[in-house]
Amino acid sequence: MNDMWGTGDYKAVADKIATAGEQLVDRAGIEPGMEVLDVACGTGNATIPAAQLAARVTGLDFSPALLALARELGADAMVEVAWVEGDAQELPFEDASFDRVISCFGHMFAPDHRRTADEMRRVCRPEGRIAFACWTPEGKIGGMFRTLGELGPPPPEGFQSPLLWGTEDHVRDLLGDDVGFERHEVEWSEPSPEAYAAFMSNSFGPMIAAREQLGAIVDEVYLDWVREANEADDGTLRYRAEYLLAAAPRG
Ligand SMILES: C[S@@+](CC[C@H](N)C(=O)[O-])C[C@H]1O[C@@H](n2cnc3c(N)ncnc32)[C@H](O)[C@@H]1O
Numbered sequence: 001m002n003d004m005w006g007t008g009d010y011k012a013v014a015d016k017i018a019t020a021g022e023q024l025v026d027r028a029g030i031e032p033g034m035e036v037l038d039v040a041c042g043t044g045n046a047t048i049p050a051a052q053l054a055a056r057v058t059g060l061d062f063s064p065a066l067l068a069l070a071r072e073l074g075a076d077a078m079v080e081v082a083w084v085e086g087d088a089q090e091l092p093f094e095d096a097s098f099d100r101v102i103s104c105f106g107h108m109f110a111p112d113h114r115r116t117a118d119e120m121r122r123v124c125r126p127e128g129r130i131a132f133a134c135w136t137p138e139g140k141i142g143g144m145f146r147t148l149g150e151l152g153p154p155p156p157e158g159f160q161s162p163l164l165w166g167t168e169d170h171v172r173d174l175l176g177d178d179v180g181f182e183r184h185e186v187e188w189s190e191p192s193p194e195a196y197a198a199f200m201s202n203s204f205g206p207m208i209a210a211r212e213q214l215g216a217i218v219d220e221v222y223l224d225w226v227r228e229a230n231e232a233d234d235g236t237l238r239y240r241a242e243y244l245l246a247a248a249p250r251g
Helices: 010-015 018-027 047-051 064-076 113-122 140-149 162-166 168-175 193-203 205-214 217-229
Strands: 035-039 056-061 081-085 098-104 124-135 180-190 237-249
Touching: 010 064, 010 193, 018 047, 018 098, 018 124, 018 180, 018 237, 035 047, 047 056, 047 064, 047 081, 056 064, 064 081, 113 124, 113 168, 124 140, 124 162, 140 162, 140 205, 140 217, 140 237, 162 168, 162 237, 168 237, 180 193, 193 205, 193 217, 193 237, 205 217, 217 237
Parallel strands: 035 056, 035 098, 056 081, 098 124
Antiparallel strands: 124 237, 180 237
């Protein structure tokens, strides 16, 4: 039931946002030998670059399918990573286990933000740091999640929008006033809006799940969104989406 993210071809989607994983790892201040946890690691977009810095890295995710792929990709990259199945809201680690706790567009999807933030702080050492990348509500991916979200029924009680993690006030509220923020963008360059919409429709687990629930309207609305997001006027697709990169002392 947790494997919505593991259906389709998330790795192909993740390849298009790989620069954000590298940027996050760069800003997290990871040094050789550090213990690092990547929360909601997916196929290892940030986990594998962190391990390439000779850190001792653990990647946690609740999708068995994505963890299986991550394990293969880590082996291909010849890095050692502990891949662990678990929930971001209930991290299966002792208090103060890690020097860095990071997440790349991952922990933002756990419904209870306070609980997730408290868990990330709990497993981080007192002198450690927490760093993550999250889509902003005003950026294009924020708009995409809102547009698709409006098609379905209202979210269940207690569900908090993932996009709140892309707002500075919310992050300060959860992690304190010492958080440093940067804004970056991911850029997409694709052969055409139609080809890209078809690719996402077949590859992106949340879209596949939404289509199963709501029907073809999901693909129609998504294609409209892609056309509207497009900055190119030569038949190709080019768009950029903003994300917030936050880094905080555990405190
Ligand atoms: C957009 S993907 C990001 C994956 C990866 N960090 C990356 O940069 O490509 C979101 C990931 O969050 C994971 N996820 C969502 N909610 C989770 C939770 N409560 N606990 C653990 N993993 C979760 C999904 O399985 C998926 O791998």
